[in-house]
Amino acid sequence: HAAARYLRDLYSIFNDWTLVIAAYNCGPGNVNKAIRRAGGKRNYWDIYYYLPRETRGYVPAFIAATYTMAYYKEHNLKPTAMSFPLTVDTLMVSGMLHLQQVSEVLDIPMKTLRDLNPQYKLDIIPATEKQYSLKLPLDYVGPFIDKEKEIFAYKDSVFFNKNLLANPSRYTSSYQHDAPSGSKKIVYKVKDGDVLGTIAERHGVSVGQLRSWNNIRGNLIRIGQKLIIYVPERTAQRLGYAQESAVEGDDAAFVYHRVKRGDTLWDIARQYPGVSYTDIKNLNNLTDDKLMPGQMLKLKPKG
Template identity: 50%
Template sequence: MNRYLLLNIILFIFSVNTIAQVQDSIPVDLAELDTFAIDSVESDSISDEMLELDDAMNEIFSERMDSLFHSWEVQNRFDFDSSEVVFNSFPTNISDSVYMERLRDIEQVVDFSYNKVVKRYIQMYTEKKRDLVEVMLGLSAYYFPIFEETLDKYDMPLEIKYLAIIESALNPTARSRAGANGLWQFMYGTAKNMKLEITSFVDERRDPLKATDAAARYLNRLYDIYGNWHLAIAAYNCGPGNVNRAIRRSGGKTNYWEIYYRLPRETRGYVPAFIAAAYTFEYHKEHNLVQRYPDIPLSVDTVMISDYLHFNQVAAKLDIDKEELRALNPMYRRDVIPGKAKKPYPLVLPNSVILDFVDKDTTIFAFEREKYFPNNTLMDPTSTSYFTPADIKGKDKVVYTVKSGDNVGFISSWFHVRASDLRYWNNIHRDIIRIGQKLAVYVPEGQLAKYEKLNSMSFAEKQASIGKSVKPAAPKKVEPLDPNYVYHTVRRGDTIWDIAKQYAGISSDDIMKLNNLTNDRGLYVGQKLKIKRKG
């Protein structure tokens, strides 16, 4: 028999086998996502009573959301007035029956199961991470219409849109420790196999339209394999190979909750977190969660660019800031659109400037063209005026000492350099810097004295240098301690829920009543909280 005919027959048989017979011989493009070691367990199935709540799972998603909250984009594009203490009450201790009824009332195709793990994630979203959920609610006004249109195109359940909450917290430039990138967290290999373009200038993993289309196609392939959305969603996270092994090791069971402990650790929390995200977005009003909208236009349009174009050229001729262009066009890695007549690229602009762009396009493309594109060619990104590696000549080096309250975004803004350059020059990983750390910053030649002054300026003065004002923090009233009570000193990152866990027999409600609090927003580092009466 012709070996190619034989191969086709084998592939056909593979495609119609039941899920319990799926083997590891999966197309390479379905096996490129993050994979983790499988944890062995004695039981093959799981019940609500058997579910063990793993705090580490919460930490994984909590860290992912915190990375968005502390990013430059969120801190600079959302209104967070640190001097303002807002006391918004919200319901706690909601009964399981209410959660279950609400989940049943959501119109969905994906099964929204409910158990203790799902409840834990709902509480994380609605009680512990309220600020960030309000940010994501605001961002969803921009991204969800894109997701829904694409999901509808492929006749997929629209609730799949909530998967991006788990993947990236709706941060289009999110990057995982393993290298997954964008709203849908594609690894490099998977992205290439899904026909996403990744070059020195363009990364379509960060293009909301292209990445969403690829994610929908990829999830459809996974659903074709498993015929079950829970398993397809799990495979999106850890790869089909890990899901197949979990199915085999459980004796061919295909219920997500029956193979729960056979899955990698992060994936166990993936489906519950997805269900909890759907619940939170559907019922955010019931939890007194209010959308916070970003300081970028939500009404936008797209023009196709058929020639090389730099963001500086657009910003110089239109009433638009370069940072706004970056926020609306996160797929361009060097502020350059490498458009060609045979291969145009999209430029997303606010509706308010679209007509101006059309009217001035010739002037925009001609502005300082030789500077950005000498001889009408793309310059090497490692030797242009807009990207400067640490060892290039023609730049002055400033050594900046990190102060309390600094972060990578602030420092790059003060020195007018890209955050990616600052990370590259100083080998910064995941934006982690420490007080007292010495950072090398490369500034235009001849401007050394100007930028050295930043070392001796206050935070407010540095913000003022880029046109940002800092409102003085309201003085906090210090109440005398009552000697009849046990007190807890609030540390960075504390929540009322975390504090209550440290004291036997004490609930978060007890602490809030004793201290006249209604939520975590009234906490500050160093605060003394009453816990209980002594004796």
């Protein structure tokens, strides 16, 4: 009842069930921040990239689960009885372990182990550098503890033969990618609040291209990370990459302004006497009002 009342209160705030589900997951404060960063838009998909990563997956998963429950017949899906044990417990494992080792030593069906531990897609628990969880039927927890050494030693030379294991560095240490023809290579430094989606949108490229150019799997990036991006020369100029290199050289004929977070063209123009909003757009060949922190803008000729 408390959860239902909370959902009712959230709906009175957002008046949109997708936003309510997002707020239930990450809190209404984070949803309001995402709305502000999206320029006041109140559609979940418009604020998607400004939400926490977990919430970006939570809402689509909720929608998918609801759709499946409501329309399973239309897709020829049939409910089946669950075969999970009634009681289970979780152990923390240190060291490489194959579910087949546990299955054969303790005589637990592999299907049961896979159902209880779906995160291990290849049946391997890769606990080499940190502990990983292993969920077992409660009746098997004691036997596992008693036979732990035996389980790890069972057929380990078969399941973890070093001669048969691939070395990931062989495939990633010299990663190569193709640069689009006629493009300019720029290096973007990730800032607080950045996600791949907003970086891609800002530079006119796709998230898939960002992943490919930087050998990224998934969406995880870190503050300070440098990303290689290929954009047309005109886009590089619009975003200030070309102007910044000029300023760092010998071009001292113009007064420049380095864009700060929160700056707008109107705010910048008001800071400099004799400079208008239109002047800044024309001098910098800007086609819209989008600005990026760190971007260098020409304001007026010196003197």
